[in-house]
Amino acid sequence: MKYVLMTLALLAGASTSTALAQTITSQSIIVNPVASPLKVNVWTAKDTTGTKTPTYVAGDRIVLNVKTTQDAYVYLFNVDQRGNINLILPNRFASGSNFIKANTTKSFPGKEDKFTFDIAGPAGLNKVLAVASTDQLNLDDIAQFKEDQQTGFATVTIKGGQNGLAQALSIIVKPLASKDWVTDIAQYQISAAVATPPLPVVSVTTKVSTWKSSFKSALGLMRVYDFYANQLKAQGFESDEMTTSRLQMVGKFSLYDDTTTNLTVKQRPGTTMYDVVLVRTQPQ
Structure with missing residues (x-):
């Protein structure tokens, strides 16, 4: 899982007077300010409270857990300290879909899954954004599964790190009723303490x-x-x-x-x- 660019600002074009105003804060990426019976919680296996920032080292395997208060479709994004974005869920490896039943804890990867999430660096703070929606979201404009892609994960086309992700998602959720979507954040740190040396850069003139x-x-x-x-x-x-x-x-x-x-x-x-x-x- 390839990760802190934090600002306190309003999304471009959003207004605090509107029901769909989403803000970026030092702890979140995109927030629905409207109270909703739909809640989502995301946490790492190292921190069951979901409020701390556990530390992982290169080579560790991370497990993410998600729970919702209503039946919902859940989307997981990882944003690293360089602003790189990965769509963790949905993917083509996970058994079952990204639909989660109410009050059921779902782990990614689960025991039945044939893949792992391996920490590979770089060192720094990572954020996992969980977006839950009562309706399926159309992510085609920000992430696509290519027919010839063998990794099983979608290619994310968003630029601009968490700010870019927040702006893109604000457009995607805009058609939904405010009560029908919600988000949560889990954070984890990748330590450089035992990170192995980087791979060498090979000159194009060297055979x-x-x-x-x-x-x-x-x-x-x-x-x-x-x-x-x-x-x-x-x-x-x-x-x-x-x-x-x-x-x-x-x-x-x-x-x-x-x-x-x-x-x-x-x-x-x-x-x-x-x-x-x-x-x-x-x-x-």
Whole structure:
């Protein structure tokens, strides 16, 4: 989940005298000022109160929980400290739809789901926005599932971070009755304390580039490997093959232009020290 640009301001074009006035505050992204019997709560597994800011490190797996007071469609957005936006729900991986029955806690991912949300950085404050609506929302203008997209997640086209998201959503919910939609926010921090070094930048003139790093981590072999594998996938690489043994994992990744990267993660016997080697080969 790739995350604090906070201002106290009114949305462009909105007015506090209107029933649909939505404001941006230091704690929220978009708020319906009209009281509604529909309520939504979102929280992370590390903070059942939903009021604190738990800390995660690179490689951790996060679980988000949502509950509504009425039957509703729920949409989850993640906004990181750089202003990057990801639509977490709906997606093509989650079992069932984004429709949630009243007073039922739904976890994402759930035990029956075949995917995980892995923390991959960068360090900083993240916000998860939950939007609940009694009617389905049309998000086509801000997020789309592409037919050839294999990730299962929609591509978000919003720019401008949380301000841009608030402005886009204010347009989407405008046709709804004020009582028919509501939002909530959960926050979490990604710590840089045990974050592994960044991936190397490879010069376009270099045909073969090797990068190595050694460090201590309490995450475990698979979690360290997943961290780097997720970084490569975020760059557009696809995993071609992976082999594993007790103290070593090796993966081969490729890009559409035939650029390949071999990832090797070794754990030194009896220690929490890891050696990571990336070998990137570009076509001539």
